[in-house]
Amino acid sequence: MNSVRGMRHVCSVRMMCAALLALGGLNTPARAQESGAGTSDTLVLRALDLEERKPREAAALYRRAFAGAGMMPALLGLERVYTALGMVDSLLPLIQGAVRQDPRSGVVRSVQLRTLTALQRDDELSAAFRDWVRAAPGEAAPFKEYARLLLENGRSSAADSVLTVAARMVRDPRDFSAELAQVASAQRMWHEAARRWRETLTQTPQLYQAAVFSLTLANAAGRDSVRAVLLAAPIWLPARRALASLELAWSKPREAWLAFTGIRADADAVVAWREFADEADARSMPVASREAWAAIHRQTRDPASALRAADAALLSGEAASALRLASAAQASLTPHLGLRDAVPVRLRAMAALGNAEEALALVDSVRQKVVPIQLQMLERELMWAWLRVGDAARARPFVVRLDEDEATALLAIYDGDLEKARLALRNADASNTLLLLPRALLSRTTMPTSTPLGAAFTALARRDTAAALTQLLGTVNDVGGAAPLVLAMAARLLTAAANDARAVPIWTRIVTEYSTSPEAPEGDLEWARAALRARDGTMAIARLEHLLLTYPTSALAPQARRELDAARRMAGTT
Template sequence: MRAQEMGAALLKGLDAEQAGKLNDAVAAYRDAMTGPQLVQAVLGLERVYVLLGRQDSLLALLDRTLRERPADPALRAAQVRTLLGQGRRDEAAQVFERWLSAAPGDPQPWREYARQLLDPGRASAADSVLGRAQRVLGGGREVAAELGQLRATLGLWEPAAEAWRTAVRDAPWLLQAASFALAPTPAAQRVNVQRVFMRRPAEATARRVAAALALGWGAPRDAWAALRELPGNDSTAVAWLDFADQAEALGEWSIAREAMISALAVRPSSTVALRAANASVRAGDPRMALDLAELAARGLDSAALAQRVLPVRVRALAALGKPQDAEALVAAHGAWIDPVTRRRASGLIARGWVMAGDLPRAKAALVAAGADGDDDQVAGWVALYGGDLAGARRELKRSGESNGDAVSALSLLARTRAEHAPRVGAAFLALARGDTAAATAGFVDGAGEIPEAAPLLLGLSARLYAARKDDPKAVALWTRIVTDYPQAPEAPEADLEWARALRRKGTDAGAIQRLEHLILTWPASALVPQARRELELLRQRVPST
């Protein structure tokens, strides 16, 4: 009954604290200070006394309580924290020494005191404490995490990495802390930090830190390389799947798939196989997606197969330009497909027919199985590819799609009120099918079909030429935009890209001329700061200019 009363007192204190009734909270927490709730009660009192400005009352209470429990780490930590918070450093140091005497050989006092010294930025004092800890405890292993944090604070990145490698070896729960502490490593020192964690023997904890750092530094391939060679076992499979989660979140689908496939070799799972199949589609590898979908389907009944595996199979077949096979697959599982899945499948099949160049069948797929043209995204693209700008304008605006092609299409539709442009539609269709040669020619041809959007279409074509390393043809179009359409929003970008092409060719003087022209002609352009940076770099190479 007494334990229940103390528990009730603690809850009463929490409620009063949250309600802002601080004096009531003090009374309740003091009532809860005996028994198993002691630490929670003291922490509650610490919070409330700080708000009341009565830290001295807390210190008096801690002095009395610690006479009976001189080595209690939570109470000692609160005592040190309160003294340091009041600027009473000498008294905090004395309390630390008493704590060491009460708990000989325990690394906890060293860890806690060093952490609390680091918080207000007293790195040199923390360094002194940790150096002494290494001597007393016979090495730095017991305080490795604190050493890692201290060294990172001081900008000693490689020694910090060494300490964190030691810390996570015995405490894998510190993995996130290690990667967070080392994330600010300057680019010039990252190789050395990674070398510490990649050093053999390969340790799973060290490699996981290396992977997390590489991901954060924008090197997903290096991240996967850090984990890939670990021995395949249950704990490694967990690490691979954790990494796959992170890679998926960053949109690194190919690498996420590799990690999941590695995990599947150790721990077969229909769920993981299905995730890997979806990642394969997103990575642009629909053939691998079909193989993984087959693996995911093993052991599933017809209903589960239709609901879980069918969508990725249809998506993969559509991406492969095999919409007929996708239609047959949907028909074979029709009894187990719900209306939502059927509608989504019809949209994917429509995309497949688009890829195959059969727009009439793509339109038919949109109204099949109850779709009724509700798939705004697919219906919009089908309309655009067929040259129906009015339909595309209506559907694509509703779809909310925001990838690169969609932005280009919406920009075009915003620049013209034309309702039909079959040559422009054919160019977008060629682009969707990966026929960049036809797309580049089509966009140039389409500039005559929609003159009000000519600079935009010429710019699209120029980008495609540049992507194919055909700078002469790209420059011809950028020149045309700058010369014939100086008021168009594409003109500054064309001038900048023209300058970059000249720089790649080694014509620095010409590149400087183009950048100066951009800055003087369009001073309000958002590209001017970038142009100034590139101009400065070029002038350093051509000092006489």
Template sequence: MRRACLSLLLLFGLSASLAGQTELMTRAFEMERRSNFGAAADAYGEILRQYPDNLSALLGLERSLGPLRRDAELALPAEALLAGNPAATAAYSIAMRGWASAGRPDSVASVASRWATVEPGSEVPYREWGNTLLGQRDGNGARRAYLTGRERLGDPAALAGELALLAAAQNNWDDAAQEWALAMDRYPGYRLTARNALLRAPVAEHDRILRELSRGTPAARRLGAELGIQWGQPAEAFAQLMSSLPEGPPAAVEALRQFLDAARGAEGPEAARVRGQALEQLADRTSGSGGSRLRLEAARTYADGGDAAAARRMLAALAADGTTPPDMAAGAAATLVTVLLAEGQVAEAQRELDKLRQNLGQENADRLTLQVAEGWIQSGDLDRAEAVLASDSTIEALSVIGRIRLYRGDLSGATTALRSAGPFAGTREEATARTALLALIQPIEADSLPVLGAALFTLARGDSAAAVASLLQVADGLPVAGGGAELRLLAARVELARGQPDEAERLLRSAADSSAPATAPAAELVLARLLLSLGRNGEAVALLEHLILTYPGSASVPQARRVLDAARGGIPES
């Protein structure tokens, strides 16, 4: 009976104690919720004086003292809790922050050592020690803490991630590379963090970082590959990736995807070819429609990189795969036509297009038909270009037919087709070029002028020097207002594109003839921009003022005003 009574008294006392703590905690939390942090800190402090083992109160005290910048007051309550309960690991980090805020680094180190005794073999005490010092902006102290942990744990890769991030923050790129090389196997989840941290390295450090990673584990070498593709070394990066690819298919697929993610923003044909190689490797490890999709993407990427042979090899693999979905087969067919055109095999491209047209869909078929027609134009065969478009009644086809007629010298037929195409066919650039062609031939009275067509055809095929000579020869046989000025303006633009400013200036001054009021303002505007680019601002300003006063109704005047403001040091032209 006596023992039972004693047990009841103890139970009653414990219940009363818990009830008292709960009531005090509720009051303290309510003050904290209202952002009355001073009162909340006092309330939590009172609880800890009565009940020093109350971890919830200690955490509340930490939350309340932070906004007041009184973290130093955490140290003693945290130490009191640890004295009664050394296993309360959350209190160690609070004690560290308290002593650090109080300017007591030796006490911080002492807490870390005691924590390490409670959790032997764990990196956490040393990580928290270093992080606490980092919070006090003591980078060197944090590094010493991490290295102390590494030494005591007897693990050369311990805390490598923390040391790497710290080294990168201090622009110590040699150490950063060495530590990330150690960290990659231990902490694979750090890969993106490592890549993003090292990407900040200056260009002068790139080779040294890549060299250091190449000496590491396979995971470190794969990190180096991801950096290399972004640092303009695509071929070397891919070779390093393949030499360090994991053997197991799932791990290899993941590594390839990670590399492709890094390679996505890399520019240039070599980078495109490397992306194609990585996609091909990924396709070989992927079954079903997923593999087919990857092969199609690889073919397109190879084509973008100028490797037509590899693109065709991918497309042949797709064609041989009976499981390729119909929509993907159509995409492969379209890509094959594009690849053949890029190789200059226009006849073969047309045969493939005719063979596969039914599977392409109308929009794709029309687009590829235009590309084949352009291929015949570039190869110099206008008859076959026009024949390809014979059954195509789209406005885009009319635009190409208009150019074909123009290249033959049929100015009347070209005008009809180009006007029928209207201002909306094709891209904005194509519409602008079409409008420029109409403006070029509109002043010419003749319905047919084969020599002009031949000159424009030469220009379209890329022989700029020969085209300029031919255009000027035609211009010399035409009245200034009857097309001569327009042709000289076109020749001047070509010379500018060729990097011949002196010849361009001569031609522009010739085109800016007042007897051709439709052409002169445009010629003067182009000439003014040329003069500005040559640093002859005074001449440019005078010319722009002349343009605005002499041709007030010209469409060139609004642009001229903007250029004039820029020339005078006002608002930028754009």
């Protein structure tokens, strides 16, 4: 990786040098020595090749080129190699000579300021800056370069002063809007920074990334100021686009998409949405991505956008939306493309929704039109649809045929074959959410088989909570260390069904009989919530205090503290 990066660096330096060589000594008296230019070019190119391996030899070549027609690229080369060799002070006499030759040269002056900064010669740095200002009256470059260096060294107040003076001295003060914005960001004056960046983007929209990078650092309070400025009227697409990127960087995908609210849906908006959607995809934020692709589809009727939206919807757990989008895409595609691109997405959505019969009908309708490898992919989705609804019998032939660890494990769980499930889970994808609970349970019991547990998981998949409860409670005494987890599974079902009368005794049992189990803090919290629902503030306080004092490191502690405050308010105590 480093070598690739190094190669890129050399390439970019080489290109820059070539550009400088092309410009040649346009601004230097050495232009007169045209006969020597070719020699200087050769020297610089040879020095470039040696720069990383033999910096001393490269320095010697640059020195020779500097004396000839290639002063600019040679000076920049010397700046690099002398820095590497720890000989930065050797640059100063050369720079002085170059400044005498061309006192207005931005390249030479920038090297001078950088060198004096590196040598920490603050007085000389300040003098050099003033000298440059005198040599180039009315130009913005000296102020910009000096302010940039001050900012890089954390001297934002000094940079601010320089730019304030500059705004009075140069022809167009708007030249400094980007620098002023950077200063405000460095000073953490977020409202001002956002205002200045918004102003900058009107002049130089290409600085969009710099604006986002700079404002990303805003703290929670500063973010509100940034939002207020970028959302302010008049509605302006670049500002909204910047805010959308910022919200993504702040991990607020929903707010990110909302930043586009009010934007006129035209071609520019579509371009911005497309960039935003790609950015959201790159950041793994499907919620934002889905909204953007769906908006693009609404505007363009482009089926590819609908499919991207459907993919993102599936990733964000919105299977119904995914199904709708994929169906819309298929309607706009040719039969061949629809079969290839849209049908698999529709099938995945149906599987995620548990619409197994519908998935089967879809597969049957295309069975004759697809090649075997496509059919296998479709059947895989169908297999997961059956597994998701707990239909082991119809899933089994596919599981056997496709031999996937995750599917094998889940089917084994349904069968109550815990040993087989354990084996299959060794290589299974740990991120499969359907396997989270089975995995947790298997890690806490050594039972090789358990028909009631298999029946419980099957009933859960079939959304038959009554049967699941019966099976779970019937197996508690057999599962060893997994007993509190099994109890918690049962209690969660009852709590979700608003059956506190049956849930609370189970939570109580978890807290009292299994006080060191991972489920015990949850037991306290749910017990407290049930007490609050019953308007028993005293009991709620007691349970929450027990949780906080007994399990102070629990991940539930912060939530418990919030609820303790609420319980105290209800009970009228502090």
